[in-house]
Structures are given as structure tokens and as C-alpha cells.
Amino acid sequence: MITVRPHAPTASHVPGLARRHATDRAMTVLLAVAVLVTIAVLAWVLVYVAAQGLKYLGPGFFTSTPPGNPATVGGGYANGIIGSLIIVGIATVISVPIGIAAAVAVTEYGGRLAAVTGFLTDVLVGVPTIVIGAFIWVIWVDRFGFSALAASAALAIVMLPLVIRASAEMLRLVPDVLREASAALGVTRARTIISVVLPTALSGLITGVMLAVARAMGETAPVLLTTLNDQFVQVNPAKPMTTLSLQIFTDAITGFRAAQARAWAGALTLIGIVLIFAIGARLVSRRASSIT
Amino acid sequence: MASRSSSSGAGAVQPAGIRLHGTRRLGDRVFRGGVSAAAALVVILLAAIAVFLIGQGWPALRHYGVFSFLASDRWAPSDATAASTHPNPYGILQFIYGTALTSVIGMLIALPVAVAAGLFITQYAPAWLRRPLSYLVDLLAAVPSVVYGFWGIFALIPALHPVVNFLIPTLGGIPGIGVVFAGPFFGVSYFAAGVVLAIMVLPIVTAICREVFATAPADEKEAALALGMTRWEMIRLAVLRRSRSGIIGAAILGLGRAIGETIAVTMVIGNSVLSITKSIFGQGATLSSVIANEFTEAVEPYHFQSLFVVAAWLLVIAVVVNIAGRFVTRQTRGGLV
Amino acid sequence: MTTDKIPGRPGMDLAGTGAGTGTRGRIDVRGVTASYAGRPAVTDVDITLQPGKVTAFIGPSGCGKTTLLRCMNGLHLTVPKATVTGLVQLDGTDIYGKDVDMVEVRRHVGMVFQRPNPFPAMSIADNVIAGLKFGPRRERRAARLEEVVERSLRQAGLWDEVKDRLGKPGAGLSGGQQQRLCIARSLAVQPQVLLMDEPCSALDPVSTLIIEQLIGELKRDYTIVIVTHNMQQAARVSDITAFFTVSGPGQPGRMVEASPTKDLFSNPAEQATKDYITGKVG
Numbered sequence: 001m002i003t004v005r006p007h008a009p010t011a012s013h014v015p016g017l018a019r020r021h022a023t024d025r026a027m028t029v030l031l032a033v034a035v036l037v038t039i040a041v042l043a044w045v046l047v048y049v050a051a052q053g054l055k056y057l058g059p060g061f062f063t064s065t066p067p068g069n070p071a072t073v074g075g076g077y078a079n080g081i082i083g084s085l086i087i088v089g090i091a092t093v094i095s096v097p098i099g100i101a102a103a104v105a106v107t108e109y110g111g112r113l114a115a116v117t118g119f120l121t122d123v124l125v126g127v128p129t130i131v132i133g134a135f136i137w138v139i140w141v142d143r144f145g146f147s148a149l150a151a152s153a154a155l156a157i158v159m160l161p162l163v164i165r166a167s168a169e170m171l172r173l174v175p176d177v178l179r180e181a182s183a184a185l186g187v188t189r190a191r192t193i194i195s196v197v198l199p200t201a202l203s204g205l206i207t208g209v210m211l212a213v214a215r216a217m218g219e220t221a222p223v224l225l226t227t228l229n230d231q232f233v234q235v236n237p238a239k240p241m242t243t244l245s246l247q248i249f250t251d252a253i254t255g256f257r258a259a260q261a262r263a264w265a266g267a268l269t270l271i272g273i274v275l276i277f278a279i280g281a282r283l284v285s286r287r288a289s290s291i292t
Numbered sequence: 293m294a295s296r297s298s299s300s301g302a303g304a305v306q307p308a309g310i311r312l313h314g315t316r317r318l319g320d321r322v323f324r325g326g327v328s329a330a331a332a333l334v335v336i337l338l339a340a341i342a343v344f345l346i347g348q349g350w351p352a353l354r355h356y357g358v359f360s361f362l363a364s365d366r367w368a369p370s371d372a373t374a375a376s377t378h379p380n381p382y383g384i385l386q387f388i389y390g391t392a393l394t395s396v397i398g399m400l401i402a403l404p405v406a407v408a409a410g411l412f413i414t415q416y417a418p419a420w421l422r423r424p425l426s427y428l429v430d431l432l433a434a435v436p437s438v439v440y441g442f443w444g445i446f447a448l449i450p451a452l453h454p455v456v457n458f459l460i461p462t463l464g465g466i467p468g469i470g471v472v473f474a475g476p477f478f479g480v481s482y483f484a485a486g487v488v489l490a491i492m493v494l495p496i497v498t499a500i501c502r503e504v505f506a507t508a509p510a511d512e513k514e515a516a517l518a519l520g521m522t523r524w525e526m527i528r529l530a531v532l533r534r535s536r537s538g539i540i541g542a543a544i545l546g547l548g549r550a551i552g553e554t555i556a557v558t559m560v561i562g563n564s565v566l567s568i569t570k571s572i573f574g575q576g577a578t579l580s581s582v583i584a585n586e587f588t589e590a591v592e593p594y595h596f597q598s599l600f601v602v603a604a605w606l607l608v609i610a611v612v613v614n615i616a617g618r619f620v621t622r623q624t625r626g627g628l629v
Numbered sequence: 630m631t632t633d634k635i636p637g638r639p640g641m642d643l644a645g646t647g648a649g650t651g652t653r654g655r656i657d658v659r660g661v662t663a664s665y666a667g668r669p670a671v672t673d674v675d676i677t678l679q680p681g682k683v684t685a686f687i688g689p690s691g692c693g694k695t696t697l698l699r700c701m702n703g704l705h706l707t708v709p710k711a712t713v714t715g716l717v718q719l720d721g722t723d724i725y726g727k728d729v730d731m732v733e734v735r736r737h738v739g740m741v742f743q744r745p746n747p748f749p750a751m752s753i754a755d756n757v758i759a760g761l762k763f764g765p766r767r768e769r770r771a772a773r774l775e776e777v778v779e780r781s782l783r784q785a786g787l788w789d790e791v792k793d794r795l796g797k798p799g800a801g802l803s804g805g806q807q808q809r810l811c812i813a814r815s816l817a818v819q820p821q822v823l824l825m826d827e828p829c830s831a832l833d834p835v836s837t838l839i840i841e842q843l844i845g846e847l848k849r850d851y852t853i854v855i856v857t858h859n860m861q862q863a864a865r866v867s868d869i870t871a872f873f874t875v876s877g878p879g880q881p882g883r884m885v886e887a888s889p890t891k892d893l894f895s896n897p898a899e900q901a902t903k904d905y906i907t908g909k910v911g
Contacts, residue, residue, distance in 0.1 A: 024522035031416060034408030038498070039428050041491055045435060048447045101330035109324060117331040120338050126614030127607060128552030130580045131341065134587075134603045138344045157337065164334070177746045180704060181811070184742075185760030185818055186735035190323035195763045199750035218436025221554040221580075225587055245438050249555060252442045267439045278434045282427075317730070 046271070053268025056261040061269070066231045070251065070259040077266045079233040080247040084273075086235065087148050087223070087243055088216045091155035096209055099163030100198075106164070107171040108193050118168070124161040132157050133225035146228045148241035154222035159212040166208025170201040203288030210281035214274045220245040244270050345607060349600030356380040356594070361601055365389070367565045367582070369592040382598035384605060386568040390482065390578040391609070394557060395550035397486025397572065402494045403543050409494075410501030415527055426502060433495035441559030444488045449479040449560065456483065456573055477573040480562035485578070488560055489550045497546040500621065504538030505531055541621030548614040551606075554580035579606040653720065654680040654821030654852040656701055656738075661715030662881075663696045663705055669881035670696040674715070676871055676887050678822070683844060683853040685863035685890070688873035688905065692882030694856045697873075698824050701854070702738040703731040719822070736760075738822040739815035744831050745807035747799030747814075754778045754795035756810055760818040777817050785813035786843050805836020812843065823847065825855040829862065841866050860906060864894050872902045874910075 061076035102121075106114040136154040144150070174197050182192040198205070220243075228240040229250045235241075244266055251263035346353075353361075356377055364383025371381035413425050456477045463473035477483075508531040516526040532539075562575025563585050569576045577585070583599050583606070590596040656678040663671050671693025678684050678701075686694040699705040700713050703724065717724050724734045747756045755762070757778045778795065782788040787809040791802070799810055808828060815823060825844075829837040844853060844866050857863050863870050871887035885899050897903045904910045 020522050020525065024524040027524040028416060031408045031412035034405050035412045035417075035425060035429075038405060038409055038432070038494060039425075042428060042432050044447070045440070045443050045491075048443055049439060052446070098330045098333060101327045102334060105324075105327035105331035109327065113328055113331055117334050120334050122618055123611055123614060124334060124338060126548050126552065126610055127338075127341065128554060128580055128610050130552075130554040130583050131345070131603050131607050131610075134348075134583065134600065135341045135344055137587075138348045138600075139340070160334070160337075175746070177742060177744065178748060180707070181740075181742060181746045181748070181814075182759070182763075183707065183732075184702060184704065184735055184740035185763075185815065186732055187760060187763045188320050188732050190320045191763040193323075195759070196748055196750070200748070202750065214434060218434075218438070220436070220438045221584060224555075224584060245436060248442065249438045249559075252438070252445070253559060263442060267442055270436055271439060274434050274436060278431075 049264065049267050049271060052264035053266075055264070057265040057268055061262075061265050065233060066247065066251070066259075066262060068231055070254050071256040073258040073261070075231075075262060077244060077247050077262065077269065079231065080242050080244040080266065081269065082233055082235065083148065083241040084217055084243040084245070086237060087151045087227075087241060088155060088213060090149065090152035090237060091159055091216055092209065092213055094152065094156040095159040095163055095212070099160050100167045100205060102160075103164045103167035103171055104193060104198075107168050108189075108197065117164075121161045121164045124157075125165070128221070129154075129158055129219055130221040130225070133222035136222070137225045141226055146226060146240040148227060148234070148237040148239065150226035151223045151241070151243065152237070154226050155216045155219060158219060158222055159216050162212040162215060163208060166211065167201075167205050170204030170208060171197060173204065174200045203284055207281045207285040207288075210277050210284065214277035214281070217277065218245060218270060218274050220249050224249070244273075342604070342607065345600050345604045349597050349604055352382065352594040352597035352601055356382070361598070361605075362388075365568045367567070369586075369590070369595045372593045372595060374593040382594065382601070384579070384598075384602055386565070387577055387579040387582055387602060388605070388609075389568050390561070390576040391551055391580070391606075393482050393572065393576070394485040394489055394561065394578060395547050397483060398489030398493055398550045399497075399543055399547050401487065401490035402497055402546060403539075405490075406494055406497035406501050406542065406546070407539060409498050410505050411527060411531070413498075414502055414505040415523075415531060426499075429498050430495050432491065437492070437553065437555040438559075440488055440492060441556035444484060444556060444560040445480075448487060449484050452484060452487065453477070453479070460573065471570050472572055474571040475573060478562070478575065480560050480575055482561065482569070482572045482574065482576045485557045485561040486572075488556050489553060492553060492556060493546040493549045496549055497542045500542035500545060501535075501539060504535045504542070504621075508534060537620055541617050541619075544613060544617030544620055548610055548617055551613060552580065552610045554584050557581050558584045579603075579609070654737075655720055656822060656852065656854075657716070657718040657721075658697075658701075659716040659718075661697065661700060661713060661717060663693065663700050663713045664711065665696075665708060666710040667712075671873070671882040671884075674884045676884060678852050678854050679869070680821070680852045681848060682868040683848045683855060683866055684869045684871060684887075685867035686854065686856045686871050686873060687858075687860055687863045688882070688885075689875070689910070690858070692873040692875045694873050694882070695826050696882075697884075698740075698826055698854060698856050701822070701824055702735050702740055704740070706731075736818050737820050738824060739818065739820035740824045740826065741808070741811055741815055741828050743827045745804055745811050747802075747807050747810050749798065749800055751799065752796045753791050753799050753802075753810060756799045757781050757813050757817050759814060781813040781817040782810075784816050784847065785809045786839065786846075787813055803836070805832050805839060808832060808836065808840060809843070812840075816847075820851070822852040822854070825853065827856055827858060830858060837862070860894075864890060870894070872897075872899075872905060874901050874905065 062081060063078050064074075064076040065079045066075040066077065102117060106118050133154050136150050136157070140150045140153060141147075178196055178200060179192055182196045183189075187195075223243050223246050227242065227246070229242045229246045230240070248263045248266040248270060251259040251266070254260070357380070360378075360380035361382060361384050364380055365385035366381065366383045367386065368381045409429060413422055413429075417425055459473060460475045460477065464470045464475065466473075512530040513526055516530045517523075521529065557578055558581035561577060561581055563577050563581060564575035565577045565582055565586075579602050583602055586595070586599060590599055658674050658676045658678070661671075661674045662669050674697055676684075686698065688694055696705060700717055701724075705711055705713055713725070719734065719737060722729065724731070748759060751759060758774050761774065761777060779788060779792075782791065787806060790806060791810075799807060802810060812828075829840055832840070841862065844855065847853060848868075855863075855866065867890045869887060870890045870893045872885045872893065873882050874885055875882050885901050886893070886897065888898065893902065894906060897906065901910075
């Protein structure tokens with residue numbers, strides 16, 4: 001015998017409905033927890049580094065160099081900070097023009113070279129940075145010795161695919177009508193790209209470069225194999241120059257408290273610099289999109 | 293009357309011939325040549341990396357034989373002499389094992405969290421919350437590797453001790469696989485490296501998942517709801533089911549990122565290079581960590597060259613995994629081309 | 630309205646202005662078929678676009694009016710796998726000929742697009758002279774750029790509205806003003822022909838009226854071709870109207886007839902034309 005129940009759509013009348021709702025609620029909570037855990041880990045890292053770093057960080061940290069003996073208390077990372085700025089600066093000067101030019105070749109001209117380049121750029125992003133450091137060691141350091149230039153070359157290779165990718169994305173966002181309008185005026189292809197397409201994409205290109213710079217400042221592995229860590233301020237790019245990341249790495253793995261204290265302050269400084277570039281990039285892109 | 297057609301490149305206009313403004317044509321050609329050269333540089337670079345790495349490692353490859361490196365998990369530079377070619381003291385199996393193990397642990401932890409976070413951000417969070425949440429998750433990627441390693445040693449590992457001390461007696465007691473979870477636990481370990489890697493790959497995997505989930509068409513979602521499904525059931529049907537390949541692709545790409553990570557791993561893995569350590573709570577090494585660790589002190593015969601053999605293998609593995617990941621996700625993401 | 634000679638541009642006669650000078654800025658289209666990846670969009674068109682006159686292309690969507698327009702300045706071929714057969718002559722010169730530089734052709738045949746598209750990275754003044762600044766050096770040096778800015782903006786009827794803010798970006802203008810800026814930009818390179826692809830379809834009625842009046846003034850010095858969906862606009866603005874249609878769904882477009890506007894609208898020669906203008910067909 002079949003009992004026909006009244007079709008009231010409440011949980012008590014429809015079997016299993018209450019359970020399904022409970023599952024639904026549980027999943028919502030679970031997913032939210034996942035996000036919270038992620039953010040909590042981020043906070044944990046930042047707060048911990050800040051707490052440890054602030055114990056030692058002072059204005060003297062930016063103006064003094066580390067002591068010769070790592071066990072000695074005191075000193076700072078002035079040489080590493082200067083070294084990072086110089087080395088990443090040179091790497092930027094190398095990688096940005098080549099990167100934007102390659103992005104132009106891929107997006108504006110297309111063709112088989114462009115397709116291959118696009119694919120290989122994605123491959124290059126996945127090459128471990130230690131491998132890039134080893135490569136530069138073979139072709140440069142082996143012949144000319146450790147130097148800031150070698151480290152810059154390695155970092156330029158790390159930055160190159162990032163610049164190409166970001167630039168290509170920005171160039172693609174420039175509406176085609178603008179290229180057509182320029183062509184309709186009888187302006188040549190090259191001129192159109194230089195005078196219309198690139199300026200229109202400019203703020204996006206800057207954002208991409210800043211993000212690549214932020215990434216390069218934090219890199220240690222490519223620098224590890226191409227330059228040397230020491231306690232002297234060096235501004236000659238042909239000579240070995242240490243970076244902030246290298247100093248932190250070297251000091252962190254010693255057993256000495258004094259060295260580790262410096263390393264924490266250095267870590268806080270490095271995060272600060274990276275965040276300045278990363279957030280700065282966001283601000284540039286936000287201001288740009290509010291203008292257009 | 294002849295027929296004219298365009299060339300294959302997008303936007304290419306190739307009228308033949310020069311008339312009054314030969315210089316303009318030349319300028320265009322020079323410009324195009326210049327940017328094409330820049331693009332070609334990427335191709336040359338990748339080829340050069342492979343060639344020079346193998347070139348530097350060639351003496352060791354020739355001396356011991358190419359495949360002998362894969363035949364052994366014993367890496368003992370002190371055993372090496374200039375004359376003996378067998379057995380190969382530079383077996384790299386444990387580095388491959390270490391790389392694989394730490395990356396897999398990292399992905400096992402990161403993938404569920406990334407999928408969950410991606411779902412929450414795209415399907416549950418109100419519109420105004422989406423950008424800030426995404427931004428915060430992405431910020432994890434801004435933290436430099438050396439900082440993660442440093443924090444890993446002093447903050448994470450102490451926090452892992454109670455967890456691991458719980459797991460060792462419970463999982464370590466299981467017959468058969470128990471040896472994989474055996475103590476002692478000294479902090480630095482495959483497991484610690486895996487946890488750090490999980491945190492480091494989380495942002496990229498979450499970002500890809502977000503992209504994939506955001507493409508689920510609204511009509512399908514509404515149709516599911518209209519059929520009387522709860523929100524979670526709708527997501528399982530209209531979002532997750534169609535995102536399968538995207539999630540797999542994200543996992544593979546995250547794996548690729550984990551494989552290449554060096555500095556954070558070398559700081560928390562313990563750098564025990566002699567052979568494979570059976571327990572995940574024991575110390576070990578990866579392809580990348582051994583290079584970073586021994587590069588400046590490789591004085592034994594063929595030690596330095598063998599490190600380049602390691603580098604070559606690392607390059608191959610990382611590139612293959614990355615290409616596989618891109619291949620799987622190419623329908624769901626843009627990519628460069 | 631005077632048109633100064635731009636020195637340094639040989640090959641085309643730039644002397645004087647005015648209607649009826651016969652061969653200056655005449656486009657002859659003979660047997661032109663334009664296709665995309667082998668599929669024809671418009672077939673076998675024969676028409677002459679006369680200087681000093683406005684010719685309108687009307688007809689339902691998808692019958693190739695815009696495609697044909699873009700064949701007249703070579704932009705059609707910028708689409709991958711696009712082809713064109715037949716003859717397009719500018720004052721007797723085949724623009725697709727072996728020795729002809731299309732970039733140069735476009736200095737003589739200008740185009741205004743459907744949506745106003747001033748260059749966002751440039752000011753109003755820079756937009757106007759963009760074609761000159763990035764063109765051949767000879768013309769750049771010869772023309773006095775500030776004069777060109779004023780002359781072109783006056784020709785486009787925009788001078789009074791923007792003369793105090795020439796340095797501001799073009800994006801700050803209204804839609805109608807932006808479109809007149811684009812017209813000024815095209816006029817600055819002193820073409821003989823102006824192609825207009827539905828120039829008012831994205832604009833409000835007031836701006837549309839202003840631009841229609843502008844077209845009436847410009848035709849004295851230029852050959853103007855305008856593609857429009859709006860029959861009444863064609864009736865108001867043009868001297869000659871060409872009606873296009875498709876023979877059936879999925880078929881390529883074709884030109885049905887081209888006649889003086891008054892004749893076409895009061896007494897069309899073809900039934901298809903009559904059906905369209907009386908609204909029997911959409």
C-alpha cells in the first residue's frame with residue numbers, strides 16, 4: 001500500500017533534507033576555515049618575522065656592516081641592502097627592454113617564432129632558480145669569477161619570463177581599434193606600436209616590471225652560485241657583491257645568536273622591501289584603471 | 293585581375309614593393325627584426341642552459357656512465373677516486389626521492405586547502421570580499437624563500453613537534469608502512485620541508501583554482517538550484533565536476549613549483565645526503581638542496597661535475613612537469629600564447 | 630575653407646580644393662569581391678565614388694557594406710586569411726598594385742570608425758596631429774603643427790569647444806566630441822577621401838545632427854563614403870546612395886543599385902531596394 005504524504009516542503013516531511021542542509025552548512029564552514037587558515041598562516045609568518053626582527057632592527061642596521069666574526073653582536077646589513085639594489089637594478093635594466101621587445105614580437109607580430117617563444121617563456125618560468133645560477137656559473141663565473149654582474153645576469157634570466165608574460169597580457173588589453181585607427185592614418189606598424197600601443201599599455205607594463213623586481217629582490221639561489229658573501233660595502237659591479245637575501249641565508253644557518261639576530265632584522269627588511277614593490281605595483285595598476 | 297591575400301600573422305599587412313618612402317619600409321623591417329631577436333633569445337637561452345649544464349657534467353657522465361647515476365641511492369663523495377669508475381659514488385636516487393617526497397607531501401596538504409579556498413572565494417564570498425581575500429592569499433607568494441626557510445626553522449618546526457610526536461606512535465605502529473612514519477624526529481626532515489612547500493605553493497594553486505571555478509557558467513548553477521539542490525550540491529555538480537582537469541592542472545603546476553624550490557627546503561630538510569632515509573620524519577635532501585649545499589665545497593674527484601648532472605636532471609624533471617601542467621590547464625587558462 | 634599644400638607629398642595633385650575638380654580623390658571599384666577565409670562577404674561590386682559628393686552605403690546588416698569600405702583603404706587585408714579580388718583604383722592607380730605602398734595609400738584615404746577611438750595616451754592636440762607626428766619626416770617638418778591643429782579642429786567643427794584645453798586627454802570629451810576629434814585627426818593628414826563606418830551609430834541625436842552638418846560642409850573638399858544603417862540619415866546627408874543586400878541566408882552580400890539619392894528613395898530601379906526602403910524587409 002502506498003501512502004501519499006502531503007507535499008509540505010519542510011525538512012520534517014522530506015526525508016534526508018535535514019541531513020543535506022546540515023552537510024551544506026558544514027561544507028560552508030569548512031571552506032571558510034580553509035581560507036581563514038591560509039590567512040592565519042600568512043599572519044603567523046609576517047608577525048613572527050616582525051617580532052624577531054624588531055628586537056634587533058634599528059637605524060644602525062641600515063648604515064653599518066656585519067662584523068668579521070659572525071659570533072660578534074652588532075652590525076647591520078648595509079652592504080647587502082646596497083648590493084641588492086645594485087644587482088637587481090642591473091638585472092632590471094637587462095631584462096626589461098628584452099622582455100618588452102619579446103612580448104611585442106609575440107603579441108603584435110605573431111607567427112611561428114612567437115608561438116614557440118610564448119611556449120618557451122612558460123617553460124622558462126618553471127626552471128628552478130638554482131639551475132639558472134648553475135648555468136651562469138658555467139658561462140660566466142668560471143671564466144670571470146664571482147661578481148655582481150654574474151648575479152645580475154642570473155636574476156635577469158629569472159625576471160625575463162615574468163616581464164614577457166605580464167607585458168604580453170598588457171599589450172593584448174590595448175583595443176584593436178586603436179591599432180586600426182593608427183593604421184588608417186597611414187602610420188607604419190612599427191610607429192603604431194611605439195607611439196600608440198606601448199604608451200597605452202604603459203602603466204600595466206610598469207606594474208609587471210615592479211612585480212618582477214619584487215620577485216628578484218627575494219631570490220637567493222641564483223645569487224648563491226654567482227657571487228660571494230662578505231662584510232664589505234661594494235659598489236663596483238665587476239666585483240663580488242653580497243645581497244640582502246644572501247646575507248640572511250648565510251647568517252640564519254650559523255649557530256650564532258648574534259648572526260641570527262641580524263638575520264631576523266634582515267628578513268624583516270627584505271619583506272618590507274618586497275612588499276613595497278608588490279603593493280606599489282597594485283597601486284599603479286589601480287590608478288591606471290581608474291583613468292581609462 | 294589578381295587576387296591578394298594577407299599573411300598569416302594577426303594584424304600583418306604586407307603590401308609589396310617600395311615607392312616613395314623606402315626608409316619607412318626599412319624602419320619597419322629593422323624594428324621587426326629587433327623584437328624578433330629578443331623573442332629568439334628566449335629560445336636560445338633555454339637551449340643554452342641545457343647544453344652548458346650537460347657540458348659541465350659531461351666528464352662525470354663519461355667517467356661513470358650516463359645511467360649509473362640513476363642506479364644507486366648512495367651519494368658518498370669521499371668514496372670517489374680519480375681512477376675507479378664502478379660503483380658510481382654519486383648515486384642520485386635519494387635526491388629524486390627527496391624531491392618527489394617533499395613535493396608530494398606539499399601537494400597533499402596544499403591541494404585540498406587551495407580547492408577549498410578557491411571555492412569559498414569564488415562561490416561563497418560576497419563580491420566585495422573577493423578581491424581582498426584573493427590578494428591576501430596571493431601575498432603568500434611575495435614572501436621570499438629564505439624567509440620561509442628561516443621562519444620554518446624557528447617557528448614552524450617547534451610547532452610541528454607535538455603533531456609529529458602524536459603521529460609517530462599512532463602511524464608508526466601500523467605494520468608494513470609503519471616504517472615510513474617512524475621516529476626519531478629532530479625537526480629538520482622531509483616532513484618539515486613538505487609543510488613549508490605546501491605553504492609556498494598554496495598561492496599559485498589557489499589562483500589557478502580560482503580562475504577555473506570562476507568560469508563555471510551561471511546558467512548551469514541556477515539550473516541546479518532550480519532543481520532543488522542545496523548550495524553545496526550545486527557546487528559539486530555545476531562547478532567541481534567541470535573543473536576536474538583544471539584542478540589536476542593546478543596540482544601539476546604546483547608540483548612543478550615545489551620541485552624547483554631550493555632555499556627554504558635546504559634550510560629545513562636536514563641535508564642528509566648519504567642515502568634514502570625511510571621515514572618521512574627523518575632527514576634527507578633534494579636535487580636542489582644538494583646543489584645549494586655542496587656547490588662551494590665540492591673538491592673530490594668528479595664531485596663538482598656530478599652536481600651538474602644533478603642540475604641537469606632537476607632541469608629535465610621540472611620542465612617536464614611544468615609542460616604537463618600547462619598542457620592539462622591550457623583549455624581553462626590563458627597562458628602566454 | 631582653404632587647404633594648404635603639404636609640401637613633400639609627391640604623386641598626388643594637391644592643388645586647390647573644391648567640388649568637381651574631376652579626378653582628384655575619385656575611387657573606382659570594379660568587380661570587387663571580398664572574402665574572409667575563402668567565404669565571400671560581398672561580391673562583384675562596381676561603383677565609382679565621386680569627389681565632392683557624399684555616397685552612402687545602405688542595407689541590412691551582414692551584406693558587406695563595411696567590408697567593402699575597408700577594401701578601399703586596405704584595412705580588409707589586415708584580418709588573417711582575408712582576400713580581395715577585383716580592382717580598386719584611386720585616381721587611376723590600383724591601390725593593390727605591385728608597387729603601391731598601402732601605408733602611403735592611407736594618407737590619401739582616411740577612415741572614421743563606428744566607436745570614437747581617440748588615443749588614450751595622448752592629449753587632444755597630440756591626437757589631432759598623431760598622423761603627422763608619426764608619419765614621414767618630410768611632412769612633419771613642413772607642416773606647422775599648431776596651425777594644423779587649429780585648422781583640423783575648425784574643419785571638424787570642434788575648435789571653439791576645445792581650444793582652451795588642447796593639452797587635456799581626449800578621453801574627457803563627450804561621445805560626439807570624441808568622434809569629431811577623430812574626424813579632425815583623419816583630416817589633419819589631408820586625405821582626398823574620407824571613409825566613415827557608421828560614424829553616428831554610437832552617438833546621441835544632437836551629436837549626430839552636428840556630424841551630419843559637418844559632412845555637408847566637408848564634401849566640398851573631400852570624397853566622402855558613409856556606411857549607415859539609418860535610411861533617413863542617408864537621405865539627409867548623401868548625394869548618391871548604394872543599396873546592398875544578401876540574396877538569402879548565408880549568402881554573400883551584393884550591391885543592388887547605386888543612384889542619386891533623390892531618385893533611389895522616390896523611384897528605386899530594383900524591387901529589392903523598394904522593399905527595403907518601404908520597410909517591407911528589415
